[in-house]
Structure formats: structure tokens, C-alpha cells
Amino acid sequence: MHTAFVKSIPEPGTVFELEKRERDHLFKTLRCRCGEKLRLCDGNGTVAEAEATAERGIKVLSRQVFMPDNIELHIFAALPKNSKLDALLKPVTEAGASSITPLKCRYSVSEKDGIPERWFTLLEEACKQSGNPFMPQINNALTVDEAVKYCLENDIKIFFGSQHGVLLLPEDLSYTNKLKMAWMVGPEGGFDEKEIEILTGSGKGITLGKYIFRLENAALAGAAYLLTLARTAEIKP
DSSP, X not given: OEEEEOSSOOOTTOEEOOOHHHHHIIIIISOOOTTXXXXXXXXXSEEEEEXXXXXXXXXXXXXXXXXOOSEXXXXXXXXXXXXXXXXXXXXXXXXXXSEEEEEEOTTSOOOOSSOOHHHHHHHHHHHHHHOOSBOOEEOOOEEHHHHHHHHHHTTOEEEEEEEEEEOOOGGGGOBSSOEEEEEEEOOTTOOOHXXXXXXXXXXXXXXXXXXXXXXXXXXXXXXXXXXXXXXXXXXXX
């Protein structure tokens, strides 16, 4: 079934037109035909079953609203070389990340301030492909010190990759009402000594194996690992 991204999904029974980019992709690229069923998502928890109508219209058949998960994972990642942040946006969205924040590190690649429009496009595509009803929030870049401060102020547990780190157990992530985690991913040159000191002072180093991951692979591996482990964690009464 094809999926289209819509900023706001109307009431069931409504016939409307998609924005041009989505409309062209659905009807020209995917060759969707009148009467064909499709799925709509808005990135804010609402999904719908719809039907293509004549004149490239869309009729909403039913809607479903999902509640946010009680487990949050916030990705803080240095910018990779060449591919910038693009290479990790889609995979961590498919894994279920709640937010993505670029990290300014000593050895990371610099990028202009602001959030490129293409990042939102990549997140939309990832939601469509994966069925994730929630699009991660994209934030402006922070230094490691700023990121750690933000996490502490918002009761977010901090984890970062380390070859000397520990192997987490489900009981390490037990929680009552909500679990909020941060996965800090360093640059290709690694965190420097000062950054490691900051992370070690407020977070926990964890191991993903004895070999070194590429930055974008580390982001996905850590996200999948933490979220899977968290979903088996004990909920405290």
C-alpha cells in the first residue's frame, strides 16, 4: 500500500488534494490509480486509510490517532563527513527516535546554522516507509556541554558509546511513568578528552561491540539497542 505524507489529515469523508510534491510522487512516480487504497500520515500521531479519486484527489476513509510512547530516545550526533547528517536521519527515524540534535564537537564537521529543508523531507520519507506515526523533532546544533545540560534539566538519561563501556541490562532502564534517554554519538575522530570527561561525569558509557562503527551506523545501532532494551525493562509500580 502506498503512503503519502500530509501536514493535516482531514475528517473521514473529506476529499482533498495533496501538496504538489506528494501528489506528483504518488500519481506520477508510483502510478497510483483511481480507487486504489493508500495510507496517510502526518508525523504527529495521526494515520488514515484513504482512497485515490478522480482528478488525482484523495478521499479520507478512516483515521486513527496514536498516543506518544512512554519511552523517548533523543539522538545527539556529530555531523559525518561528506554526507552531513543526511545518512542517519532516516534510519534513526525508522528505529523510533523522538528527536535529533546535531552535536558540535572538536573533531566534527561544521555546517551552517539552521536546519536544511531537505532534512524534513528525509524524515517524512522515513515515516512513510517505516509506518512510524511520529516524526522526530529536529533541533539546532548544541555543544556537548550544552547537550548534557539540556538532558540533566529534562531528566534524560545520558548514554554514549565507549569501547570500555558496560553492557546494559533491562533492569538498568527500569522506570515508573516515562523513560527518557539520550544517545550521544561522537564524530569520526571521536570525542576529545574534555568531551569524554563531560559525558562520563553525567552519563554512562556503553559498548556495542569490540570494533568501531561509522558514525551513522553507530547512531542506528545505539538507537535500536537502547529502544529494544528499554521495551523489555521492568516498569516500577
